[in-house]
Amino acid sequence: MGRGRYIIYCYPIWHTVSFTLIAKKHIEQLKRYTRVYEWDELSLPDIYPVKPYTLFVHPLFGATWRWCQMIKLGEPSLDRAVAQLSKRFDKYEKAIGIDVADSDRMSDLAVRLTEVYDEVIVPSNFARESYVRSGVKVKVNVVPHGLDREWYDSPPVPLERINNQALRVLWQLKHMTGKKLLLFWMWHSPERKGWPEVLIFYEHLKRERDDVALVVKTGGPLDIDVERAKRLGIINVFGWLTEEEKMFLYDLCDLTLLFSRGGGFEMNGLESLARGTPVIGHRMGAWKDYMPSWLLIREGLKVRVFVDNHIHVGYGYTVDVDDALDKACEILDNLDEYKERSKEYADTHLKRQFTWENVGKMLWQIAYS
Incomplete structure (x- = not known):
């Protein structure tokens, strides 16, 4: 243990969001x-x-901007507020900000807020390129997200260990109907996650084959495009899942749809591959860092990721729906082969880099380099 080298880690404790889970x-x-x-x-x-x-400080933009707004109550300008904040941060041996880039460009405000830190950390090369392209001058480190080794090493989770009734019913549905299950995660930000493209994709896929069912995982009950989802027979699993329940869901499903238009990493792609379930996503996103080339598909339209965000002001891409359909059908028609390839790829490539233990080593090296 480092003698006299102590860390203060500031993160959202007052409520639980994705930043909270990563910070822990x-x-x-x-x-x-x-x-x-x-x-x-x-x-x-x-x-x-x-x-x-x-x-x-994690996330750096939310916490730092909130503090600057407090300082601005007694200061005439943002520059003065940032200068005052910088003086406070000078008291630390090192101040490190952690955040993401959900689009290919950051706002001038975001760039200004990074100046009070000695270094910043982002989870992907896509995010780093966005920061540097936008004019961030401090050092930008890439430290990916990770998984506990159980995600890679543990066998499929048996049904008898699962108490979640929705997951038990889903297991019964699959084994009674023989359907191949497609999984889409949409905890928040439906537009950014690619929900419009998912609906178009699934409408076309249902016309081509009757052996598929789409499972949409949400935080609460699905509350957008409800009638359209009912008409398509979409299955909605919602609520908090334990780590073991998440593993069970990936084990049960056959293909994960990573249709995000933007995002700094997208954990569901890594989780799916770790469990041996193939994932498809376009080739212009942050997930390129961990996705094999044979699961990447063409990008579609270049679009604004957010309409009115004061931090993430750039663009991302939709998936090319036609290419997604072709790749999905290829995988579903050769499912055993693709599951085996996905698991082999996770064991030979991902397990060496994308673990929390490895992430911890990288953070410690940055903290006291």
């Missing part, structure tokens, strides 16, 4: 090296370091 994994691994003090992002301005701590 970071903290779990960093505690293998040193003492880590956890602090809620809403209380970031209340930290007054008296020792040479390293500070992690």
Whole structure:
């Protein structure tokens, strides 16, 4: 354990979002090296370091902008607010911001906010390129997300270990009908996740074959395009799943649709491959870092990822629906081969790099390099 080298890790504790889950994994691994003090992002301005701590702020844009707005109440300009914040951060041995890039360009405000940090961390090369292209001057490190080794090493989860009734019913449906299950994750941001393209894709696929069913995983009950989804027979699984339940869902399904228009990493693609379930996604996204070339498909239209976001102001791509249909049918017609290839790829390529243990080593090296 690093003597005298302590870390303050500031992240969303007041509510649970994806940043919270990633931060907890970071903290779990960093505690293998040193003492880590956890602090809620809403209380970031209340930290007054008296020792040479390293500070992690995750996500950097939300927490830093919130603090700047507080400072601006007593300052005439953003520049003065940022300058005052920079003075506070000078008290740390190192200040490191962690965030993502959901599009190919960051706003001028986002670039300005990075200036108070010594270094920033993003989860993909796509995100790094977006930051650098937008004018970020501080060092931008790529530290990917990871998985616990159980995701790669554990056998398929048996039904008797699953208490979730929705998943048990889904298991029965698959085994009674013989349908091949397609999985699409849409916890939030339906437009960014590619929901419009998923609907078009599935409408066409249903006309071509009757051996498929689409499972849409959401946070709450599906509340958009409900009638259209009913007409297509889409199955909605919603609510919080444990890690084992998520593994069971991937094990049960046959193909994951990663149709996101933008995003800094997209964990569901990595999770699916780790379980040996093939994934298809276009070749212009952050997931290129972990996806094999033989599962990438053509991109479609270049589109604004968000209409009115003050941080992520750039573009991304839709999937090419025709190419997605061709690749999906090829996989579904050769399912055993593609599942075997996906699992072999995960074991020989992904397991060496995309684990939380490896992520922890990278974070520690950045903290005290």
